[in-house]
Amino acid sequence: MPTIHELATQAKAAADRLGIRKFDIYGSAVDETSVKVDQGKPDQVKASQRSSVTVRVWNEENTMGITSTTDVDPNGLELALKTAYEASFFGVKENVPDFSPEATVPLAKLITEKAPQAPVADLLEKLIGVEKELVEAHPAIASVPYNGLAQRDIDHFYLNSEGASRTEGYSLSSIYLYGKTEEEGKKPRSASAFRISRNLEELDIDGCLKETLEKTVSHLNYEKIPTGKYRVVFSPEAFLSLLGAFSNLFNAQSILDKQSLSTPESVGTQIASPLLSVCDDALHPENVAISTFDGEGTPTRKVPLITEGVLSGFLHSAGTAKRFNAQPTGNANIGAKVTVSPHFYHVFAGQFTDQDYSLDTADNVVLIDDLHALHSGVQALQGSFSLPFDGWLIHQGKRTSIESATVAGDFLELLKSIIYVEKEAHLTPGGVCPYIWVDELSVTGE
Known part of the structure; x- marks a missing residue:
């Protein structure tokens, strides 16, 4: 792939030839190698190089067109600009996306070196x-x-016709x-x-x-578990998967689309126990898939979502921030429609309690390790869930595996029923989170 400077030069030259004055480009490239084995023998070896470039163009009437391509040579780039320009005359007339006001703001200075890929x-x-x-x-x-063992090199870039130019690259295993x-x-x-x-x-x-x-x-x-109400402890992975399933709570675009449990007036209301605080923090030191800017070139940052149980903010793109009279938060993904999504959750204790709980001494407590079927068992707009899970019933600190069971409840009631947020945080693919204790939830045995 050409360098960001070469792309910017080529894009500017192509835009000048086409008479295009306003455009931006976001792209990513992934170089990945992964392996899978089966009974001591190689089962699957994959190597791939994937790249994608999204081009947005605004016409003289300030409506926007968008196209995507994998061809970033000068001819491919010029064709993408031309196609997006032609599409712009069919673009929306209201709430037209625009450049982020922070697309040229300096980024956080982080050292993210690429690691050499192993054979x-x-x-x-x-x-x-x-x-x-x-x-x-x-x-x-x-x-x-x-099973699987994988290594990836990932690159992102953003540029626009007003001089914004950003690039980053990192490795993951x-x-x-x-x-x-x-x-x-x-x-x-x-x-x-x-x-x-x-x-x-x-x-x-x-x-x-x-x-x-x-x-x-x-x-x-394993043993069967009697159906009933139980005190429940969520593992970090389980709690973050549930939080992600109800992320419309914090998503400004979902709120505007009326596809959220929140409204614009919800900020400042108590939605959870004062013991709980949650941030979206793309720059968290434990986040290995770190991203310093989003699809619109806006710098990422730490965004408080729940502060001591109070809904304290939403995740924004440039467009939603303008409509909310707020600042963009660096959570935009550009495509046919600009969407908003979290980067990396950081869950931690808000207010502290004198009462300590421990799994080593817990009695008649259900520990949920992993939730399943979130695609079908979550009613994100009603706030309810009914999900099969893997876990254990704990009696006087002793764990007994649960044969088969389902946990059900209302997510907002769950948040308010949190009685303990453990001090030790654990790193998961979706964020950093401790074990979360909930006073009571319905568990249905087989």
């Missing part, structure tokens, strides 16, 4: 070794049917393991773990292996 043979050797170690660690573990048991007379049980880091050397492969082993073995001796 495929090394990836396969590591993953085969991990699979072998996991299967041999316990006689009940029969296989690791789903990740591993996923899913162990499955087979015992005579018992149902197959399974568990998984995931790790991500900025390079393969720092990737916690041993930690992923250990977590998968411990979780899988802990599900071997």
Whole structure:
């Protein structure tokens, strides 16, 4: 792919030839290698280079057209500009997207160096070794049917006709393991773990292996759970997946589209226990997929969403910020329609409580490790959910795997029923979060 300077020069020259005065371009490129193994042999090896460029053009009537392409040579760029210009005459007349007022504001200075990619043979050797170690660690573990080790180089850029020019690049490595048991007379049980880091050397492969082993073995001796109301503890992954399913709470575009549990007047209202605080923080030091600007070139930042239980802000694009008379937050994705999405959640304790809770001494408490079927079990506009889960029933600190069960409730009531936010935070792919204790939720056994 050409450099950002070359792209800007080529785009300006093509725009001048076409008589286009106002345009912007956002692009990304991913160079990825991933491997999967099956019973000690390579099962799948993938290598791909993907790039995408989105071009927006405004005409003399200030309506906008948009197109996307993977062809960024001068001819491809000129064709994209021409196509977007022609489309602009069919663009919306109201609330037309515009340049972000912060597209030229200096970015946060972060050191994000790319790591050298390891040979495929090394990836396969590591993953085969991990699979072998996991299967041999316990006689009940029969296989690791789903697994993967991947490394990626990612680049983003943004430029516009008013002189904005931004680029960033970083590397990621990740591993996923899913162990499955087979015992005579018992149902197959399974568990998984995931790790991500900025390079393969720092990737916690041993930690992923250990977590998968411990979780899988802990599900071997399972029992049915009586249907009823239980105090529930959500793992960081489970709580963040539920928070993500109801992210319309903080999404300014969803609010404007009337597809949210919030309204413009909701800011400042108490929506959760004072013990809970939540931010979206793309620049969090634990975020390995760090992004310093969004699809409109707006710098990313720490955005308070819930502060001690109070709804304190929304996620904005340049367009939603203008309509809310607010500042853009760096959460825009450009496409046929500008959308808004979170980067990296940071969940932490708001107010502190004198009461401490511990899983080591908990009694008659359900610990939810992983939620399933969020695509079908969440009613995001009603605020309700009914989801199958993997987890344990804890009696006097002893964990017993739950054979099969569903947890149900109202998300806003859940937020207000939080009785404890543990102090220790845990890194997950979606953010940083501690274990979250909820006073009571309905659990339906098999």
